Amino acid sequence: MSEAEDFARLLRELKERAGLSYGALARRLHTSTSTLHRYCNGEALPAEFAVVDRFARACGATQGEAVDLHRAWLLADARRRAGTAAQPVPVPVPEPEPVADREPVVDPEPVAEPEPEPEPTVVVAPEPVPEPVGRGAWYRRRAAVVAAAGVTAGxxxxxxxxxxxxxxxxxxxxxxxxxxxxxxxxxxxxxxxxxxxxxxxxxxxxxxxxxxxxxxxxxxxxxxxxxxxxxxxxxxxxxxxxxxxxxxxxxxxxxxxxxxxxxxxxxxxxxxxxxxxxxxxxxxxxxxxxxxxxxxxxxxxxxxxxxxxxxxxxxxxxxxxxxxxxxxxxxxxxxxxxxxxxxxxxxxxxxxxxxxxxxxxxxxxxxxxxxxxxxxxxxxxxxxxxxxxxxxxxxxxxxxxxxxxxxxxxxxxxxxxxxxxxxxxxxxxxxxxxxxxxxxxxxxxxxxx
Structure with a gap:
């Protein structure tokens, strides 16, 4: 069983024990029913632990179960990131142009680059926080921010x-x-x-x-x-x-x-x-x-x-x-x-x-x-x-x-x-x-x- 499948199995067990439908649980997690269904089937993995933590609390998980769920998410997330690293973004390489015969060029000896100067810093004071960037006419904002994880893992x-x-x-x-x-x-x-x-x-x-x-x-x-x-x-x-x-x-x-x-x-x-x-x-x-x-x-x-x-x-x-x-x-x-x-x-x-x-x-x-x-x-x-x-x-x-x-x-x-x-x-x-x-x-x- 893969790390993602093991994580999905723990989600399903908690959901079934809590007796919650996908719709009811999705409303508590502020996500869509289809997204939650993909999490529980192992087809997708939450991008951050905040969603997992809220899932555990909504299903009444014990502290030990929350630790197991956290560990399973960490392993699945590490496996996902390792898989992404195996697929680097391709960089196009231009084809060389034909050139006439010419004299060979001797590469100069490499010169060590100087160490960069430390960047200056500025210590700071309060002012009102500015409003976020303006939205286009096509955009309709309907909600605010999702939670940062209150991590309770051991x-x-x-x-x-x-x-x-x-x-x-x-x-x-x-x-x-x-x-x-x-x-x-x-x-x-x-x-x-x-x-x-x-x-x-x-x-x-x-x-x-x-x-x-x-x-x-x-x-x-x-x-x-x-x-x-x-x-x-x-x-x-x-x-x-x-x-x-x-x-x-x-x-x-x-x-x-x-x-x-x-x-x-x-x-x-x-x-x-x-x-x-x-x-x-x-x-x-x-x-x-x-x-x-x-x-x-x-x-x-x-x-x-x-x-x-x-x-x-x-x-x-x-x-x-x-x-x-x-x-x-x-x-x-x-x-x-x-x-x-x-x-x-x-x-x-x-x-x-x-x-x-x-x-x-x-x-x-x-x-x-x-x-x-x-x-x-x-x-x-x-x-x-x-x-x-x-x-x-x-x-x-x-x-x-x-x-x-x-x-x-x-x-x-x-x-x-x-x-x-x-x-x-x-x-x-x-x-x-x-x-x-x-x-x-x-x-x-x-x-x-």
């Missing part, structure tokens, strides 16, 4: 989360995908930056807008590696004392392509509508964005799942926003991923206004079908058996921004800072106000305004 499931490894389903995972952009996020490389808050207090000067042909979006989706291994990735640690790096007691899994309600999002691309591929499902968004040279338009949701790696608990003290660069937004087209999707859940999150001179991660309460969800608040406690999910929703109406997050922590081994970014490079979100907006017309098989 230590076994959490260990499997780390064992799932980086997201190998995204092209150029862990490597550079464009000017100042990263690939798969969610690793932990010990580095030695200055003390927290030591960056420049003024925003860097505007730079040239990158060419439309350069892939500028994140290619990472759910990379997971420990914060103790020296590898390029989405997290890094700042030592608490010069010359002495603490043992980092945290591991982080970063998802930088999270869509509202699992279906609603927008990207900017410099390509014409006729050369842009149809919209993907959320799980395939990193590869799609990389192939189209696309960046997040107007807003971006980032989810970070954190868990401890030792016996003691770790205290998460604060989350700070750092803007590395602000540029003039590119004059590209906006491509909407959905023509409307529903959901009765607005998860609590940290909202970030990237246009503020000193942006802050501002706690915002949520709502679940009329029941209020309290705003997240620091300090937070995390351990191997008690994971924590942080949801950050950043927005801009005025800049093409490179940014990252610094998470300050204190644990048994000391204290430090965990850098949350996109494969070792900044996250990127660009304003899209006044740009042409396209939606995908399924009946015509093309993008239309």
């Amino acid at each position: 230590a076994v499931a959490v260990a499997l989360l780390a064992a799932a490894g980086p997201d190998r389903g995204a092209p150029h995972a862990g490597g550079r995908t464009g000017p100042g952009k990263g690939a798969s996020a969610g690793t932990g490389a010990p580095v030695s930056p200055g003390p927290l808050g030591s960056g420049s207090a003024s925003a860097p000067a505007a730079t040239d807008v990158p060419e439309p042909t350069s892939p500028a979006g994140s290619a990472g989706s759910a990379g997971e590696t420990g914060a103790t291994a020296p590898a390029p990735g989405g997290t890094s640690v700042s030592p608490s004392a010069p010359g002495r790096a603490p043992v980092v007691p945290l591991k982080a899994a970063v998802r930088s392509h999270v869509w509202t309600a699992g279906c609603d999002h927008a990207y900017l691309s410099g390509r014409a509508p006729g050369s842009v591929s149809p919209p993907p499902v959320e799980a395939d968004a990193p590869a799609w964005a990389s192939a189209q040279g696309a960046v997040h338009a107007g807003s971006q949701i980032v989810e970070v799942t954190l868990h401890g790696t030792g016996e003691g608990a770790v205290v998460l003290e604060d989350l700070e926003v750092r803007v590395a660069a602000r540029r003039k937004p590119p004059a590209w087209n906006v491509y909407q991923m959905s023509q409307g999707c529903g959901g009765g859940l607005t998860p609590a999150a940290f909202a970030v206004n990237l246009d503020a001179p000193r942006p802050l991660a501002r706690p915002v309460a949520g709502n679940d079908g009329g029941d209020p969800l309290p705003a997240p608040a620091f300090p937070l406690r995390v351990s191997a058996s008690e994971p924590v999910v942080l949801r950050v929703e950043a927005a801009t109406t005025g800049c093409d921004c490179d940014w990252s997050l610094d998470l300050r922590w204190t644990g048994p081994s000391g204290s430090g800072t965990l850098r949350i970014d996109d494969g070792g490079r900044p996250l990127r979100t660009s304003a899209a106000t006044g740009r042409p907006v396209y939606g995908y017309a399924l009946e015509q098989g093309r993008w239309a305004r």
